[in-house]
Amino acid sequence: MEISEKENNKFLRQTDKIPGKPFLNRQIYRQNLRLRHRYSWQISYRYTELFISSDSSLEDRIKSLLEEIYSQLDYCIECDPSFEKSLSPVQIKPYFPEPIKNMCRLSAIFNVGPMAAVAGTVNDFLASGLEKYCENELFIENGGDLYIRSGRSVNIGVYVKNGFFKDSITLQVEPKDMPCGICASSGTFGHSLSFGKCDLAVVLSDTSTGSDAAATAVANSINSADDVKKSLNYFKKLSPVKGLLIVKEDRIGIWGKIKLV
DSSP: OOOOHHHHTSOOOOOSOOTTOOSOOHHHHHHHHHHHSSEEEEEEETTEEEEEEESSOOHHHHHHHHHHHHHHHHHHHHHOTHHHHOSSOOOOOTTSOHHHHHHHHHHHHTTOOGGGGHHHHHHHHHHHHHGGGOSSOEEEEETTEEEEEOSSOEEEEEOOOSTTTTTOEEEEEOGGGOSEEEEEEOSSSSSSOOSSOOSEEEEEESSHHHHHHHHHHHHHTOSSTTHHHHHHHHHTTSTTEEEEEEEETTEEEEEESOEEO
16 A cells, blocks of 8 residues: 555545444554554454554564453452443443543543443553553554554545535644644444434543543434534533534534644
8 A cells, every 4th residue: 555655644534434433444544554664563352443553563462451451340240240242331340440420430431331432541540551662652552542652744535424514624634732632523423323324423631531531422312403512512611621613414523632734
């Protein structure tokens, strides 16, 4: 695949649908990251398909971290079966490991079940174990949900399946706003469960866990174009949210540490 110098400096727009996550074109941006960074890994483990890219060698550390976070999730599901299927916040149990308690705290803020934030939780757990071994750059993608740490501006092309904005939205995140999590949700395409009809909701937060939970809640809140403004005004008041993008039909709302380029 030939990629121009201009394309090598950004993530390109998605041109196909990713089951479950209406966000980025995996093959294109993964190729770009391989050119951008010295090291990259594509990992399939349990229900997770990860892409990790960094300026440092991390290969020997990834598998044990994945095993550990999944062991924690399995333990909580075994002890509290409602944890896996609940669509509303779950009471934190004293025996929950700290990453799972955090998952529950953040999902409760947005009134969604804890598993709405599972991809983001995996990202954050990996980041916490890997970032001290990185010089500066670390990208973790889990089904379209991102953890980003970089000393350079990052442009992220997003896909929205409507005739008004298709293939026309690129977001920019500045180094001063990283590390951060960026996650997306939609009620009009993809396989993720949503109770709304949002074309696209993208949330930037300090963590992938918070972004993941928030994106689900924002998408749930949109049923018509008239909901964009009130949802934007509501969710920007919740402290984990640092940036928002909402698209419904011909309306687009944007706020915070996300800008269009």
